[in-house]
Amino acid sequence: MFSPPNHGDPEVIFFWLFQRLWNIIRQCRAIYGSQVICSMGTQTIISPASIMSTLNPPLSGNHNGGTKRPWPRRMHSLPNQSLHESQQTLSREASHVNANTSTPRQKSWWKVRLFRGMINDVKRRAPFYWSDWSDAWDYRVVPATVYMYFANILPALAFSLDMFAKTGMSFGVNEVLLASVLGSVVFSCFSCQPLVIVGVTGPITVFNYTVYDIITPRGTDYFAFMCWIGLYVAYGHVPACLADTRRWSLLMHWTLAVTNACNALTYVTRFSCDTFGFYVAFIYLQKGIQVLTRQWALADPTSAFLSIVVALLVLMTAFICGVIGDSNLLQRHVRKFVEDYGTPLTVVFFTGFVHIGQMSSVDLQTLPTSRPFFPTQDRGWFVPFWEIEVGDVFMAIPFAVLLTVLFYFDHNVSSLIAQGTEFPLRKPAGFHWDIFLLGLTTGVAGLLGIPFPNGLIPQAPFHTNSLCVTRQVSDESETGQAKGHTTRVIDHVVEQRVSNLAQGLLTLGTMTGPLLVVLHLIPQGVLAGLFFIMGVQALQGNGITLKILYLCRDRHLTSPSDPLSRLNRKQAIYFFVAVELFGFGATFAITQTIAAIGFPIIILLLVPVRTYLLPKYFTQEALSILDAPTASPFTMESVGGNFEEGQSVSAVSAGKGPDGNNANSTNTFEHNDSIERGEARNPQLRANDFHRRASFRDDAGFDSSVNIEMLRPSPKGQMPDDGRDPRRSRRA
16 A cells, blocks of 8 residues: 655556556455445445555554555545545446346336247247157158049139139139149248148139229239239339339238237137138138029020029038038948048039930030130230339238238137137147248239138138047946946047148149149139038038027027036126127128228137127126137247147236136246247146137047036047057057
């Protein structure tokens, strides 16, 4: 230690102050480091005088031989301004340390972690990618591939006929088939949800011809405008070269994926899905009627009447095939064959039936086709999107927004239904990554001039159901003997990518010359009957239909085990069904007007109605009976879990158990930012999902509500339906 120099050289005084301050900092860190630097939240502020008095005890002597005074008595030798600044510095440092070591702030709900949902989807699904291909070595893949080929291509052909007539022959068979091939190849190879079937749907058909009715009277090129909806490229004057590229509809999908907007699916329940499915079913029925009514303008009355008869025969025959599959007639393998292949065989039969006897002299309208692998119109596959007026370019923006809203809801709902609670899936889902792929296919479809593909209803859940391996469960008496009553339940689902890819490649082969000749032989009346059977099948399993049938049933013959029987007030069912029918009616009514382009907004409004409006008029117990989550918590991990289950998880994370008491620290779930996007809210929920009520299909496809342990392996000695040991089946 040494005292300040006596001479007034500024450089010497500055050097002395710097060296002295450095010594104080070093000694302060050595003595008070654990209190000042690592205070662990304790607000300890040590005054400069106490530090300096500790560091500088009274010393005797100095370098000049005089008596050295204690440091506090020599404080006047430092300027008052320096002392004041040093006190402020120490106070600020102490406050800064305490602020950093205090309880961390909760993250705001509006903060978005970009790409977090997509990254988590890929991380969860990537370990199963190889097994998605190796698990395809299963006998269920072959019938599922054949079944989905016909279940996908036949409605696609019917939609191609509808768009061919309503868009001035802009879209035909080849465009619709190529759209189905594009969706199946991309989603079977690269998606996180390969069970979802992607193709041309009824809502996009309504969208396409509504845009056509609005645009063509203006003299705007239809394909260029649709391409701008899919890509939306903005530039200067038309004759000028391309200056700037903005992909709006494509980027809108990518923005939804990057910002984890699919987390809003946590609010989607059976209420929204049933209403939308009811709408899609009636779209099928409406399209069938429109095909028949056009026969009066295209042909003579004899041809029109024969088309009506053929359509009704197709409907009745395909419906009878479904009834046989649901019955206990014949052997099981025969019933299963009739159920799986009854519809395509019906189409084949009645295509030849119209050539029997005097019917062969009737000139029936058939499915129009074009050259193999060529567009319907005389154009190339690449759309010259620059040949359009600048005003029409900006006019495409609201159409692109509506298309994004439609695909956001339609594709995600089809994904939810395909992975519903009735299917015991073991591989994780990924909604964020798939909406990114949907944006990619939308942009490519716009450039090729084909309809935009997205998830199909009801083909997507049909695909999952066709891959289910069932097993037989029999009731046993106390002595262990079977009572004779047996029920078939789902043992597992063959989760793989091959069936989706294979049916897409078969669809591509349908675009060849010989098969197009065969398709040209299909009468339009047969396609109308196909529309009818698709609509009836969609209505049979819809929740609105089941509730209406319950209300119409004799209460004395209603089983008390029916969940709806637990409601004390039957008026609640009437009111709930009325709200669903009102949502369906509003959506269906707007599609019959020139404002049909806005029907996706009506569909999207169903979600906040269920989330915020219905809880004001229904108790939580009533809503739990009338409504339910669409998918299991395991599937909903990609979007943070189901909404109502997330609330219970939040309570547990806050230190409260299900009963409101303090939960043990070992049982609480790690809950980081419960509303943050892209995070799996509670991975352990799937382990608690053993006992749940679900609807299963028996060996013939009959829906029966049973309580089983969904995720528990088959009991010893009980074989799955394929005759193999369930313990040797691949499980994710």
